[in-house]
Amino acid sequence: MWRDQDGKALHPHTNYWVGGNTKFYGAALFRLRKEDFREIKHHGGISPAWPISYEDLEPYYTRAEQLYHVHGERGVDPTDPPASAPYPHPAVSHEPRIQQLSDDFARLGLRPFHVPLGVMLDEKNPRTSTCIRCNTCDGFPCLVYAKSDSQVVCVDPALQHANVSLITGALVRTLETSPTGREVTKVIVERNGAREEYSANIVIVACGAINSAALLLRSANDKHPRGLANSSDVVGRHYMGHVNSVLMAISKCPNPTVFQKTLGVNDFYLGSKEWDFPMGHISFVGKLDGVTLSAGAPAIAPGFTLDLMANHSLDFWLTSEDLPDPNNRVTLDREGNIVLAYKPNNEEGHGRLIKTLERVMQQQTKCQVHGHECHVGLFSRNLFLGQRIPLAGVAHQNGTIRFGHDPKTSVLDVNCKTHDVDNLYVVDGSVFPSSSAVNPALTIVANALRVAAHLKERLR
Numbered sequence: 001m002w003r004d005q006d007g008k009a010l011h012p013h014t015n016y017w018v019g020g021n022t023k024f025y026g027a028a029l030f031r032l033r034k035e036d037f038r039e040i041k042h043h044g045g046i047s048p049a050w051p052i053s054y055e056d057l058e059p060y061y062t063r064a065e066q067l068y069h070v071h072g073e074r075g076v077d078p079t080d081p082p083a084s085a086p087y088p089h090p091a092v093s094h095e096p097r098i099q100q101l102s103d104d105f106a107r108l109g110l111r112p113f114h115v116p117l118g119v120m121l122d123e124k125n126p127r128t129s130t131c132i133r134c135n136t137c138d139g140f141p142c143l144v145y146a147k148s149d150s151q152v153v154c155v156d157p158a159l160q161h162a163n164v165s166l167i168t169g170a171l172v173r174t175l176e177t178s179p180t181g182r183e184v185t186k187v188i189v190e191r192n193g194a195r196e197e198y199s200a201n202i203v204i205v206a207c208g209a210i211n212s213a214a215l216l217l218r219s220a221n222d223k224h225p226r227g228l229a230n231s232s233d234v235v236g237r238h239y240m241g242h243v244n245s246v247l248m249a250i251s252k253c254p255n256p257t258v259f260q261k262t263l264g265v266n267d268f269y270l271g272s273k274e275w276d277f278p279m280g281h282i283s284f285v286g287k288l289d290g291v292t293l294s295a296g297a298p299a300i301a302p303g304f305t306l307d308l309m310a311n312h313s314l315d316f317w318l319t320s321e322d323l324p325d326p327n328n329r330v331t332l333d334r335e336g337n338i339v340l341a342y343k344p345n346n347e348e349g350h351g352r353l354i355k356t357l358e359r360v361m362q363q364q365t366k367c368q369v370h371g372h373e374c375h376v377g378l379f380s381r382n383l384f385l386g387q388r389i390p391l392a393g394v395a396h397q398n399g400t401i402r403f404g405h406d407p408k409t410s411v412l413d414v415n416c417k418t419h420d421v422d423n424l425y426v427v428d429g430s431v432f433p434s435s436s437a438v439n440p441a442l443t444i445v446a447n448a449l450r451v452a453a454h455l456k457e458r459l460r
Contacts, residue, residue: 005341013294019151026138027118030438034081043277043345047434060446068148072116115264118148133259138286209430213330213400238324240399240435249314250376277437278439280320293345320350321437398429
């Protein structure tokens with residue numbers, strides 16, 4: 001349990017398991033757009049530039065896509081950045097209702113594309129394919145190990161090496177330093193009710209943006225009174241998690257789609273003819289059901305139960321960029337509980353994105369059975385962080401331990417080593433200076449590979 005800024009209990013639904021939150025993610029693996037690495041002017045303010053360029057990360061994006069078995073197609077997404085290699089696997093095909101929607105979007109002048117997905121799917125040989133295109137990919141662990149999560153593609157193969165050990169059920173309480181405060185000397189762990197200590201020449205923190213910040217704050221000492229490596233007072237600040245909404249388009253005709261998360265639209269990512277500022281990204285969540293809807297249901301359409309709504313809905317996922325605000329932050333209360341304070345920002349573009357999707361959906365092809373009366377409308381289930389935090393509220397967490405060139409305004413250098421502690425690195429979404437408007441997972445993986453190359457040289 002965490003706390004909000006008013007001290008009320010929050011249950012964030014973040015996941016603690018081997019493989020982390022990738023065990024539960026929907027496996028959408030986007031590169032940040034090339035523009036996302038530069039300063040971008042939004043309606044609500046400035047999205048700052050990164051200390052590295054897209055070109056610096058591009059080779060590692062390619063390696064990450066290969067490692068995570070990404071299926072996709074280059075050059076169809078109008079915002080797709082340049083790449084040095086094709087996707088390692090062909091795009092995941094649309095089921096008929098999604099294909100019909102894709103055709104409608106194309107007819108209206110949009111450029112829909114297949115979402116890049118990390119699944120071990122072989123559509124040419126379905127009998128031998130590990131992935132079976134079930135309806136539990138998004139939000140559930142894959143029981144047949146066919147989703148490219150970090151346990152399956154990274155941890156398990158690493159454990160084949162004799163010099164790699166995995167310790168589970170271990171809560172890292174604090175990091176202790178030498179008397180100078182310049183190196184971490186002990187990792188203090190609570191395991192099976194007992195205290196354990198570990199040490200290493202290099203310590204890497206990768207707990208996710210919220211828990212990594214909390215760990216550094218818990219590790220305050222005489223040399224680091226505001227938290228470990230926090231001379232800048234930046235640790236925990238600039239929390240971002242995107243401005244996200246689920247929009248359900250209900251129709252009288254059922255949507256029999258099983259594996260829904262294959263279609264994306266980025267035509268409004270950087271703006272439109274009517275709006276000079278970025279709006280964001282449109283794609284899908286995994287197919288919703290009545291149980292899922294009961295956790296945060298929109299207003300029910302007349303004559304529809306939750307199950308009936310789910311059976312007749314297209315379930316859109318809309319993401320817009322939230323901007324780094326130093327007051328959106330992770331702190332600890334007097335009892336050591338994590339406190340997450342967040343006020344949504346840059347919402348105008350997201351509102352326009354919703355209205356744009358509504359307008360486009362009203363121009364769908366006339367239903368052969370019900371005519372234009374088939375489409376009941378769009379119902380919004382906003383997932384803004386501020387009330388009770390749902391799962392998606394922290395799924396895209398980033399920004400709390402940003403990297404940069406200036407030790408006064410960043411915690412980490414460009415290699416993700418802390419400015420203040422020589423043997424301490426942070427390698428997860430917390431390093432992001434900005435959030436972009438696409439899923440952060442592939443960028444986290446690519447940056448980890450980039451830092452790994454640096455560490456390999458350092459260890460020589």
